[in-house]
Amino acid sequence: MAPGRGLLLLASLLCVAVNAQNLTFPPVPPPTPGMGGSNLTANPFPAPSGNGVYLGATLDWDVDSPANLSTRLGVPLLTYSIFLKFPLTDIDKTFLNKTVKTEPYPSLGADGQTKPSIMVTLEPSSIEALSDATFDDPTVLGDVVDMVRDLNAKGLYVLLRFGHEMNGWWYAWCMRPIQYKKTFRRVGTAVKSCAECSATAMLWAPQIAISYPWGLDIPLNDTTFFTRNPDYANLNLTELQTLDTNGDGKISLGDEPYAPYYPGDDIVDWVGISIYFNGKDFYGQNSLPTPNTFLDNIRGIDVTSGTLTAPDFYQIYSVQKGKPFALAETSANWNAQYAAANPNSTTMLQMKQAWWRETLSDRILDAMPNYRASFTFEFRKMGEDIKTVTFDYGYTTTPEVAAAFLADLPKRFLLSNGTFTSLNLRQLPPAIGGSSFLVSSPASTSQAARTVTGAATQAPAQSTATASAAAPGTAGTLKGGAGFSQSVANSWVASVVLGVLGSVAVFAVTS
Ligand SMILES: *[C@@H]1O[C@H](CO)[C@@H](O)[C@H](O)[C@H]1NC(C)=O
Ligand SMILES: *[C@@H]1O[C@H](CO)[C@@H](O)[C@H](O)[C@H]1NC(C)=O
Ligand SMILES: *[C@@H]1O[C@H](CO)[C@@H](O)[C@H](O)[C@H]1NC(C)=O
Ligand SMILES: *[C@@H]1O[C@H](CO)[C@@H](O)[C@H](O)[C@H]1NC(C)=O
Ligand SMILES: *[C@@H]1O[C@H](CO)[C@@H](O)[C@H](O)[C@H]1NC(C)=O
Numbered sequence: 090m091a092p093g094r095g096l097l098l099l100a101s102l103l104c105v106a107v108n109a110q111n112l113t114f115p116p117v118p119p120p121t122p123g124m125g126g127s128n129l130t131a132n133p134f135p136a137p138s139g140n141g142v143y144l145g146a147t148l149d150w151d152v153d154s155p156a157n158l159s160t161r162l163g164v165p166l167l168t169y170s171i172f173l174k175f176p177l178t179d180i181d182k183t184f185l186n187k188t189v190k191t192e193p194y195p196s197l198g199a200d201g202q203t204k205p206s207i208m209v210t211l212e213p214s215s216i217e218a219l220s221d222a223t224f225d226d227p228t229v230l231g232d233v234v235d236m237v238r239d240l241n242a243k244g245l246y247v248l249l250r251f252g253h254e255m256n257g258w259w260y261a262w263c264m265r266p267i268q269y270k271k272t273f274r275r276v277g278t279a280v281k282s283c284a285e286c287s288a289t290a291m292l293w294a295p296q297i298a299i300s301y302p303w304g305l306d307i308p309l310n311d312t313t314f315f316t317r318n319p320d321y322a323n324l325n326l327t328e329l330q331t332l333d334t335n336g337d338g339k340i341s342l343g344d345e346p347y348a349p350y351y352p353g354d355d356i357v358d359w360v361g362i363s364i365y366f367n368g369k370d371f372y373g374q375n376s377l378p379t380p381n382t383f384l385d386n387i388r389g390i391d392v393t394s395g396t397l398t399a400p401d402f403y404q405i406y407s408v409q410k411g412k413p414f415a416l417a418e419t420s421a422n423w424n425a426q427y428a429a430a431n432p433n434s435t436t437m438l439q440m441k442q443a444w445w446r447e448t449l450s451d452r453i454l455d456a457m458p459n460y461r462a463s464f465t466f467e468f469r470k471m472g473e474d475i476k477t478v479t480f481d482y483g484y485t486t487t488p489e490v491a492a493a494f495l496a497d498l499p500k501r502f503l504l505s506n507g508t509f510t511s512l513n514l515r516q517l518p519p520a521i522g523g524s525s526f527l528v529s530s531p532a533s534t535s536q537a538a539r540t541v542t543g544a545a546t547q548a549p550a551q552s553t554a555t556a557s558a559a560a561p562g563t564a565g566t567l568k569g570g571a572g573f574s575q576s577v578a579n580s581w582v583a584s585v586v587l588g589v590l591g592s593v594a595v596f597a598v599t600s
């Protein structure tokens with residue numbers, strides 16, 4: 090999903106007729122030993138130590154910031170995410186400058202060691218962005234390399250997610266497996282060829298493919314289909330043929346939804362997926378997910394039919410390939426219009442809480458030990474293709490929801506130490522290459538260096554309520570513990586100084 094774009098996952102809108110039989114898929118071979126590629130620890134963005142997990146928030150940077158998000162949640166996150174276009178435009182570069190590099194950004198993990206990070210999603214701006222001719226212009230790759238080099242030099246790990254959800258049909262870069270893989274490899278190779286970009290990891294993250302391809306049934310032997318259906322007119326038959334993995338002459342349920350798009354063990358550092366909950370019975374319904382929806386989805390089991398309609402993504406791409414797994418996008422999409430029309434229906438808190446307990450709980454993290462980063466989609470009031478539906482995605486939208494989210498948050502999630510400093514103002518030693526990724530320098534004393542979370546004077550109702558509801562009576566005291574990481578173990582005590590915009594409160598974060 091992407092901000093500012095009318096996008097619709099029709100997955101649960103279409104009545105996909107699923108066989109009661111399990112489908113079978115050809116095995117995906119594991120990587121050849123000794124052929125290189127990343128694993129959990131030998132990774133440009135290593136998985137956190139112990140059983141730690143990164144918790145990230147995808148912000149609507151036009152109206153939100155890391156400091157504001159941390160204020161709403163009541164604890165300071167260490168990781169954020171942003172969408173930019175590929176090729177990068179001046180607008181993107183300016184936007185990055187004005188937001189990520191200017192707004193106070195977390196300085197260091199609460200464990201005093203873990204560096205902050207950012208997921209940068211590059212969205213190809215058109216089909217042409219995947220064409221060979223695009224790369225005649227050396228600035229196309231040069232700009233990406235410059236961007237991640239700069240973010241690395243400012244002390245951030247970068248998770249570079251190129252062309253997410255490429256196995257869907259809703260983006261210009263979807264259903265282009267050959268050019269997609271080629272372009273992913275071009276971007277990855279450029280980044281990996283840059284010695285000062287050694288803290289940038291390539292993330293490959295398709296859409297979870299339950300009942301793939303979501304009701305589409307594209308006959309490859311009938312070229313008039315493409316002229317009759319203008320939405321598909323730009324697709325390339327040669328590329329589409331590689332998607333017909335079961336060779337039945339069409340792209341339809343039973344084809345392999347991931348493998349045709351996998352760019353290669355040597356170029357992919359992290360694997361991830363997008364999974365949203367849009368309603369149990371139909372798209373836009375405020376409702377509770379069937380228990381185990383998330384794990385079933387991950388394993389390829391269609392919740393309605395109980396049968397396998399896709400391969401086990403986590404097992405094949407994370408466990409078998411030894412790569413860390415990121416839940417790159419997730420949320421329960423709450424529909425205010427539906428609530429108004431159905432006053433007794435599932436509340437925002439009930440729906441979101443059920444979903445984050447599905448996706449972000451200790452139970453799930455224990456079941457999926459390679460699951461080491463999770464990004465919530467903190468957009469509010471974003472319109473969708475169905476213009477009557479305006480979803481609320483965030484887990485911090487209301488004080489009530491934010492407090493419940495904080496209370497449920499597993500302790501193994503890594504947080505910031507509470508000090509946020511503008512990247513532009515960080516004084517860092519000169520960047521050096523190789524594995525010597527730099528630790529952030531002492532915080533700047535300028536105005537842009539802020540310590541964060543807790544009560545912001547300009548949002549008193551929300552942030553105060555959030556903080557006090559988080560831990561009644563102890564205003565923001567959060568139990569830490571073994572979860573956060575080995576190095577903080579059970580004795581983790583961090584004073585988080587809260588001082589956005591001059592208002593100060595102190596959160597004692599203890600085990
Ligand atoms: C990860 O890769 C490195 C370098 O190839 C290797 O030394 C290490 O044993 C691997 N770790 C795991 C957990 O596979
Ligand atoms: C953060 O929140 C404050 C107070 O609500 C608001 O004035 C400001 O615009 C927000 N900052 C950003 C970058 O959105
Ligand atoms: C972004 O900021 C950098 C300095 O940090 C500057 O060199 C560059 O020109 C800026 N780019 C844009 C498009 O504003
Ligand atoms: C295309 O193949 C399908 C079987 O998948 C067959 O039923 C249909 O008649 C074929 N159409 C043409 C135009 O050859
Ligand atoms: C279709 O895709 C193939 C494989 O990427 C490419 O060689 C061919 O030029 C493409 N055809 C058109 C018309 O774009």
Ligand SMILES: *[C@@H]1O[C@H](CO)[C@@H](O)[C@H](O)[C@H]1NC(C)=O
Pocket residue numbers: 109110111395396397
């Ligand atoms: C389909 O696969 C699931 C999960 O492996 C299994 O529990 C179920 O019994 C299978 N169903 C059929 C009809 O084979």
Ligand SMILES: *[C@@H]1O[C@H](CO)[C@@H](O)[C@H](O)[C@H]1NC(C)=O
Pocket residue numbers: 432433
């Ligand atoms: C909602 O619930 C209340 C209390 O149970 C009941 O009186 C009312 O009729 C219900 N309204 C609707 C629209 O179902």
Ligand SMILES: *[C@@H]1O[C@H](CO)[C@@H](O)[C@H](O)[C@H]1NC(C)=O
Pocket residue numbers: 196197506507508529530531532584585586
């Ligand atoms: C957080 O880490 C930064 C960078 O090392 C440091 O300057 C700052 O004092 C730390 N803040 C706290 C509250 O420990």
